[in-house]
Amino acid sequence: MAYAKSAVSSQQIIDAAIRVLARQGYAKTSLLEIAKEAGMSKGALHYHYPTKEALIHAVLETACNVVQARTVQAWSPSDNPFEALRKTLEELWATRAERTDEALVVADLIALSLYDDSLRPKWQSFMSSAPGRYATTWNRTWWRSASSPGFRSTYCPAS
Numbered sequence: 001m002a003y004a005k006s007a008v009s010s011q012q013i014i015d016a017a018i019r020v021l022a023r024q025g026y027a028k029t030s031l032l033e034i035a036k037e038a039g040m041s042k043g044a045l046h047y048h049y050p051t052k053e054a055l056i057h058a059v060l061e062t063a064c065n066v067v068q069a070r071t072v073q074a075w076s077p078s079d080n081p082f083e084a085l086r087k088t089l090e091e092l093w094a095t096r097a098e099r100t101d102e103a104l105v106v107a108d109l110i111a112l113s114l115y116d117d118s119l120r121p122k123w124q125s126f127m128s129s130a131p132g133r134y135a136t137t138w139n140r141t142w143w144r145s146a147s148s149p150g151f152r153s154t155y156c157p158a159s
Contacts, residue, residue, distance in 0.1 A: 010048045010058075013038045017059045022101035025108050026056070057122045060109050063102040064126055070095050 016038035020029050031052055035045040049055035074091035075084050096103050113123040 006048070009040070009044070013040070013045055013048055013055065014058055014062050017055055018063055018101050018105050021059065021108065022104040026112050031055070053118050056109065056119065059105060060119070060122060061126060063105040063109075066102040067092070067095055067100075067106055 013034065017029075017034045020034050020037050024033070031045055032042050034055070035042045038045065045055075049058065071088055071092045074087045076087060096107070109119065110123065113119045
């Protein structure tokens with residue numbers, strides 16, 4: 001069981017890493033720069049994340065979760081499913097267009113995963129589990145709407 005202080009320090013490192021990576025990109029970022037941004041020593045950073053790759057895996061998961069949470073939040077159960085999907089995609093696009101730190105980091109790490117054999121499995125794992133995370137929200141709304149009277153005649157015209 002991790003201590004609360006350790007969890008806070010770990011999150012502080014991840015937040016600092018996201019800021020530095022968004023500013024400089026992966027290739028130009030060192031663990032020392034991340035430690036300075038987090039206000040701690042490089043040794044303290046290594047206590048939580050022994051390698052840059054271990055930290056990047058945690059950063060990737062956190063950044064993707066932030067982008068995903070913002071996107072799912074746009075999904076409104078009161079909308080018809082197609083309108084909800086449209087709003088969700090617009091929010092995803094807005095997140096990317098606003099160039100949030102998390103979106104910049106995700107984009108950089110996606111590009112990096114094309115060439116980095118150590119990052120690719122983590123990215124693939126995250127992406128393969130993403131549909132399940134989205135499905136909980138979407139299926140609940142979709143099936144509620146699809147089973148309502150008039151849905152089939154409105155959204156699924158006869159062939």
